[in-house]
Amino acid sequence: MKKALFILSLVIIAALGFTACMHKNMTMQQDIPPFGSESDVAYSQALWKVLEKEKLVGPDQIRALPYEGMEPHGVILEQLSTMVTVKGHTGIVYVKANYMGDGMTRSKVVNYPDQYLVAVTVMFKRENGYDPDNQDWFWVKYKSDGSLFANPKGVMLAGRVAKGMSVGCIACHTDADGGDYLFNNTASHLD
Ligand code: HEC
Known part of the structure; x- marks a missing residue:
């Protein structure tokens, strides 16, 4: 017993x-928030350093001919894409410079890019399992100096932005043709 x-x-x-x-x-x-955590912010800083080294952002940035954009990105945009390695993981990155200002024209951007650069939006394909629901993309919205934008609640825009919400990077990019979250590789939104 x-x-x-x-x-x-x-x-x-x-x-x-x-x-x-x-x-x-x-x-x-x-x-663990889907985005804006300490580790997301640290990762975004490591990514920015790599982007600078590869001349995809910063004063030595490789220049492409700017194109006319659409909301919510800038009025004039410039896009660069290549493979980069961050913390030992190699993946494709899409870097988009967003230019805005009064009476924007493409020639203003070509002649004075730094004056009109308001944001750099980036998608980086991270390691398998980072965000399997959304094809492992890491989303960031940088200011021109590499610091981060925050949402109205003060949460930094880096990481799985904005997973589970009806607006934001993931929600909108889900609608891109081809089911790969990328608009400009199919460009069916262009004429
Ligand atoms: C309301 C819709 C919408 C939202 C929200 C949005 N995007 Fe986009 N994004 C687009 C469209 C449309 C394009 C293609 C046209 C262009 O280049 O602006 C695009 C293009 C891009 C590209 C170039 C790669 C591609 O898809 O062809 C990147 C990088 C990007 N967006 C990052 C982001 C990030 C990071 C966020 C969130 C901070 C975000 N986007 C939020 C609509 C959106």
Whole structure:
């Protein structure tokens, strides 16, 4: 009888422990925001350094002929794309310079790019499993100096932006033709 009681209490303790653990795990998962976390911000900074080194952003940026854009990106845009390696992972990156200002023209951008650059929006294909629901894209909206834009709640726009929400990078790019989150590789939105 004593032995049975002992085994029963062991089972109860184990069950309680398991429940507590599950609860902690669930809470931890809920606590990790889809974007704007410390590690997202740190990753975006590592990515920016690589983009600078590869001359995709910054004062030595390779220049492409700007094109007329559409909302929500700039009035005039410039896009560069290549493979880059960040923290040992190599993936494709799309870097979009967004230019805005009064009476914008493409020649203004060609002649004074720094004056009109308001944002650099980037998609980087991260390692398998980073965000399997959305093809592992890492989304960032940088200011021209590489610091980050934040949403109205002050959450930095880096990471899985804005996973689970009906507006934002992921929600809109889901509509791109080809189901790859990329608009400009099929360009069916252009004439
Ligand atoms: C309301 C829709 C919409 C939202 C929101 C949006 N985009 Fe885009 N994005 C587009 C469209 C349309 C294009 C293609 C036309 C162009 O170049 O502007 C595009 C192009 C891009 C490209 C070039 C690669 C491609 O798709 O061809 C990048 C990089 C990009 N967006 C990043 C972002 C990031 C990062 C965010 C969030 C901070 C974001 N976008 C939010 C509509 C959107």
